[in-house]
């Protein structure tokens with residue numbers, strides 16, 4: 001079976017359209033940087049101390065050696081394309097690249113950095129927007145021209161959307177090409193699998209606590225079915241699994257200091273994933289509104305994030321709606337009875 005390459009796929013999509021060709025060359029540059037990052041990860045300690053702490057972000061998160069290297073590789077790859085503005089998790093401010101460029105790109109160069117030295121899957125996430133001036137990266141996710149991520153696991157894969165479904169490509173190491181593996185990824189609408197970091201249970205709000213309790217009650221509870229949990233602590237790995245077999249991922253806001261809006265970043269984590277989900281018949285919400293409708297106010301803004309199988313995402317939004325409608329100070333057990341499963 002002859003599979004189209006990523007280049008074939010993008011050539012077909014962009015022929016006779018200059019603005020699409022700009023997007024295509026940015027995606028190819030990102031894929032090229034991804035190959036280099038996957039080589040470093042595959043070498044692990046043989047490539048140096050990739051997990052060594054190099055510094056900290058403004059909000060205290062540590063920055064690892066490979067975070068910095070991946071950021072440089074991605075930025076250098078995009079410098080030769082039509083990208084005018086580049087924003088990254090690893091830099092406080094967005095930087096100008098090609099002054100004549102038509103695009104703005106936001107990236108999480110390495111998602112799941114806590115897993116770098118554990119031989120677990122990590123990835124690179126990107127969001128491509130039209131360049132409309134210095135505030136280009138603050139457009140809502142619905143303005144994205146393309147979005148995707150590379151995932152460095154047993155397979156190095158690229159999940160991509162240019163607004164015509166979600167495609168999955170796998171790196172063929174012999175030829176160095178990404179080959180089309182799935183033309184139309186589809187997230188199953190229903191699921192019995194959820195991903196959340198359960199160590200934060202005591203910090204969750206009522207809606208999340210009730211949702212998880214109802215799942216854990218299994219066949220004996222209001223959901224009347226047993227659930228399974230999976231949590232990789234690399235969102236890209238969880239997204240990939242959900243694209244393949246459905247499921248739901250939650251990183252809600254919680255009561256810990258600095259976590260009121262959760263952990264994930266709207267511009268370069270939630271928005272691209274939400275675009276991929278919607279294009280694969282899944283959904284993504286902050287609990288109240290679709291992620292793609294939110295207006296970012298700054299590059300590193302956090303957002304509570306729930307995405308995956310559409311019916312499950314809608315159900316979790318209903319828990320939020322019901323919890324918000326409850327009287328502020330009534331005891332938890334009293335309020336609990338009103339929540340629907």
Ligand SMILES: O=P(O)(O)OC[C@H]1O[C@](O)(COP(=O)(O)O)[C@@H](O)[C@@H]1O
Nearest residue numbers: 108110111112113114197233234235
């Ligand atoms: O360690 P926690 O709080 O469970 O958070 C894990 C989540 O944080 C992230 O690692 C955030 O991404 P970064 O590694 O890019 O900071 C997600 O990939 C992952 O799902």
Ligand SMILES: [Mg+2]
Nearest residue numbers: 108110111112
């Ligand atoms: Mg990340």
Ligand SMILES: [Mg+2]
Nearest residue numbers: 089108110111
């Ligand atoms: Mg990161």
